[in-house]
Amino acid sequence: MELLLAIAVMALGAVVLGAALGYAAIKFRVEGDPLVEKIEAILPQTQCGQCGYPGCKPYADAIAKGEADINLCPPGGMEGVQRLADLLGREVKPLDAEEKPKQVAIIDENTCIGCTLCIQACPVDAIVGAAKQMHTIIAGQCTGCELCLPPCPVECIRMEAITENIDNWKWKYPVVEIKAAAPQKAA
Amino acid sequence: MLNLFKFKGGVKPPTNKTQSLGRPIAVAPLPSRLVVPLHQSIGGTPRPVVQAGDKVLKGQLIGEADGWISAAVHAPTSGTVVAVDMHVQPHPSGLDALCVVIEPDGRDEWTTRVPVDHRALAPEEVRERLQQAGVVGLGGAVFPTHGKLTPSKTVPMQELVINGAECEPFITCDDLLMRERADEVVRGIGIFRDLLQPEKVLIGIEDNKPEAAAAMRAAVQALGESFEVVQVPTLYPAGGAKQLIRVLTGKEVPASKRSTDLGVQCFNVATAYTAWRALAHGEPVVSRLVTVTGNVAEPCNYEVLIGTPMAEVLKLGRPHPDTDGIVMGGPMMGFLVPDGEVPVVKATNCLIAHSERLFPPKAPEMPCIRCGSCARACPHELQPFEMYWFARAKNFGKTQEYHIFDCIECGCCSFVCPSRIPLVQYFRFAKSEIWAREREKKAADTAKTRFEFKQLREEREKAEKAEKLARAAAAQAAKKAAEAAAAAGEAAPGETAAAVDAETDPKKAAIAAAMARAKAQREAAPPRNTEQLNAVQQRELDEIEARRQAAGISPAAPAEKTE
Numbered sequence: 001m002e003l004l005l006a007i008a009v010m011a012l013g014a015v016v017l018g019a020a021l022g023y024a025a026i027k028f029r030v031e032g033d034p035l036v037e038k039i040e041a042i043l044p045q046t047q048c049g050q051c052g053y054p055g056c057k058p059y060a061d062a063i064a065k066g067e068a069d070i071n072l073c074p075p076g077g078m079e080g081v082q083r084l085a086d087l088l089g090r091e092v093k094p095l096d097a098e099e100k101p102k103q104v105a106i107i108d109e110n111t112c113i114g115c116t117l118c119i120q121a122c123p124v125d126a127i128v129g130a131a132k133q134m135h136t137i138i139a140g141q142c143t144g145c146e147l148c149l150p151p152c153p154v155e156c157i158r159m160e161a162i163t164e165n166i167d168n169w170k171w172k173y174p175v176v177e178i179k180a181a182a183p184q185k186a187a
Numbered sequence: 188m189l190n191l192f193k194f195k196g197g198v199k200p201p202t203n204k205t206q207s208l209g210r211p212i213a214v215a216p217l218p219s220r221l222v223v224p225l226h227q228s229i230g231g232t233p234r235p236v237v238q239a240g241d242k243v244l245k246g247q248l249i250g251e252a253d254g255w256i257s258a259a260v261h262a263p264t265s266g267t268v269v270a271v272d273m274h275v276q277p278h279p280s281g282l283d284a285l286c287v288v289i290e291p292d293g294r295d296e297w298t299t300r301v302p303v304d305h306r307a308l309a310p311e312e313v314r315e316r317l318q319q320a321g322v323v324g325l326g327g328a329v330f331p332t333h334g335k336l337t338p339s340k341t342v343p344m345q346e347l348v349i350n351g352a353e354c355e356p357f358i359t360c361d362d363l364l365m366r367e368r369a370d371e372v373v374r375g376i377g378i379f380r381d382l383l384q385p386e387k388v389l390i391g392i393e394d395n396k397p398e399a400a401a402a403m404r405a406a407v408q409a410l411g412e413s414f415e416v417v418q419v420p421t422l423y424p425a426g427g428a429k430q431l432i433r434v435l436t437g438k439e440v441p442a443s444k445r446s447t448d449l450g451v452q453c454f455n456v457a458t459a460y461t462a463w464r465a466l467a468h469g470e471p472v473v474s475r476l477v478t479v480t481g482n483v484a485e486p487c488n489y490e491v492l493i494g495t496p497m498a499e500v501l502k503l504g505r506p507h508p509d510t511d512g513i514v515m516g517g518p519m520m521g522f523l524v525p526d527g528e529v530p531v532v533k534a535t536n537c538l539i540a541h542s543e544r545l546f547p548p549k550a551p552e553m554p555c556i557r558c559g560s561c562a563r564a565c566p567h568e569l570q571p572f573e574m575y576w577f578a579r580a581k582n583f584g585k586t587q588e589y590h591i592f593d594c595i596e597c598g599c600c601s602f603v604c605p606s607r608i609p610l611v612q613y614f615r616f617a618k619s620e621i622w623a624r625e626r627e628k629k630a631a632d633t634a635k636t637r638f639e640f641k642q643l644r645e646e647r648e649k650a651e652k653a654e655k656l657a658r659a660a661a662a663q664a665a666k667k668a669a670e671a672a673a674a675a676g677e678a679a680p681g682e683t684a685a686a687v688d689a690e691t692d693p694k695k696a697a698i699a700a701a702m703a704r705a706k707a708q709r710e711a712a713p714p715r716n717t718e719q720l721n722a723v724q725q726r727e728l729d730e731i732e733a734r735r736q737a738a739g740i741s742p743a744a745p746a747e748k749t750e
Contacts, residue, residue, distance in 0.1 A: 045631035124637040169280040171615040
């Protein structure tokens with residue numbers, strides 16, 4: 001009898017707790033994959049496709065699924081790789097491409113024929129213009145992804161590195177870096 | 188006698204003020220060329236309204252304020268605009284910014300000045316006039332003054348604090364201003380009082396300037412004002428706005444709030460003076476007092492036109508031959524300017540001729556020994572050594588946890604550090620890195636939303652196109668059916684397609700049904716461009732519809748017209 005009672009009590013406990021867990025699973029359901037969002041927050045959102053995925057979100061998805069490596073994003077640079085490695089507990093790898101300075105696209109307005117091809121290519125709608133009208137780039141919105149370069153039939157778009165100005169100037173790191181002396185040549 | 192309060196920390200560096208106090212304010216001669224930067228205040232960069240070749244008069248607008256937090260810029264003397272281009276700025280970066288270069292004609296001829304009585308104007312108009320006159324905080328922060336003159340709607344203004352403390356070593360321009368032009372300073376304070384309606388006005392002056400305090404007291408009495416001139420203990424940085432507010436009122440401004448939230452507002456004495464000149468004399472800010480001191484034979488205060496090259500100003504003080512640079516500001520918070528050609532701006536209160544004799548090079552930095560001197564000296568009760576560790580390790584999140592953005596970069600911590608660690612430089616580095624990251628984050632977020640919107644739009648366009656194609660296909664089918672019916676009609680002479688009763692002919696019935704379907708589809712998917720029309724467009728459309736009706740091409744049957 002006591003044995004049966006013990007089993008009944010444990011069974012009741014299991015049912016109650018199971019119901020509570022089941023309810024919690026529905027009530028506090030997490031929509032989407034929070035890891036993807038965290039990865040996406042680290043990616044620079046240039047939407048350039050240089051990683052081989054059509055945008056930052058698909059790349060973040062692929063990283064989360066373990067399909068893609070973390071060193072495929074050139075605009076994010078080594079710093080991005082470092083942060084992804086920290087987040088995912090993976091090993092830091094050298095970047096799979098060369099790191100470039102931040103840049104902005106510039107349209108040579110004299111050469112532009114107004115074909116609208118670059119407007120269609122721009123992932124962030126940072127090019128203004130209409131058919132047979134001159135196009136121009138909204139520099140503040142340009143992510144420097146270079147996607148507008150290949151479609152241009154007259155090659156009137158060029159990339160320019162963003163130089164330092166008073167607004168984006170940063171104080172330098174005060175530590176004097178210790179450099180190795182140039183090796184002395186043996187006579 | 189007012190009960191004074193204390194702030195924690197602070198240091199007592201040698202004041203070095205007596206050198207430049209011996210001579211009265213002198214007027215600097217007209218320079219050969221004026222380079223007036225457009226961005227001289229916090230906020231938006233003013234837009235240039237002149238171009239090369241234009242003749243300008245003294246006080247004429249050359250840069251128009253861009254937005255509310257921005258202040259206008261004026262020609263400091265009459266002459267010709269030579270260029271509007273990039274020049275080196277008095278900024279630690281040594282980078283260029285847009286400037287208006289003026290060649291003086293030597294006549295120093297004023298534009299029409301319109302003096303006004305601020306009491307006869309509405310407060311908004313006074314604020315606008317101050318913005319138009321380019322009045323900004325001359326204590327060093329150059330915040331547009333009009334932006335600080337709107338009383339809070341919720342908190343009653345209790346104290347108006349006027350900052351005449353001038354706590355930085357070497358600098359004496361506010362001291363001399365109060366000694367020689369106390370009357371106009373007090374009148375300027377009157378303007379601020381009238382706009383803000385505070386319960387009391389406190390003028391804080393460090394007790395190492397008894398002459399200035401006496402002159403201000405006399406002026407207050409002569410003008411019959413009720414302002415209180417308070418001498419505060421000489422302790423760097425008593426002239427910091429938050430420190431002076433603390434000393435005079437006992438109120439501590441929390442990190443997340445502004446002093447107005449506590450019913451206090453603070454202005455520099457020189458700001459009050461320029462506000463008075465701007466309103467009562469119609470003179471915009473085209474010059475300011477600059478202390479020329481340091482390694483010079485004749486330290487003195489000069490009234491200098493904005494845009495004068497610093498080297499020309501320094502020459503007036505006859506610098507010693509071993510002078511190797513110019514420090515703008517005091518020795519605690521100032522910086523070495525990139526070269527002598529940089530212009531005097533509204534923020535330039537002092538030029539110190541730098542030499543190794545006066546400022547011997549610092550011995551090399553040693554490791555932190557965790558003595559805690561910096562924490563004791565910090566007037567904001569921060570923990571500089573903790574912030575130093577994290578800034579050095581580039582752990583910026585942690586520096587923010589230690590409230591790095593409350594640091595006013597006064598330099599007390601670096602001053603007391605026995606290991607001579609340039610702490611402030613670490614904090615500036617960390618702050619600008621954090622700002623850069625925030626800028627990047629913001630740019631990434633905008634790029635993301637724009638990208639997502641573009642994708643959404645492309646999908647919508649695709650759906651719309653598919654819909655249109657389906658519609659065209661249906662119309663095509665209907666047309667074919669109609670043609671077949673017409674052929675059938677021809678086959679049966681004497682009967683026209685229209686005359687046939689649909690119910691008797693199954694083919695006609697099928698056509699009618701197809702047309703009805705096409706119509707229903709059309710109605711289910713109305714054109715997207717007719718949703719938000721204004722009255723004029725709607726009327727035009729109606730007229731077109733009427734014409735089409737009259738011409739017999741009813742919109743009810745465009746399916747037959749569609750190819």
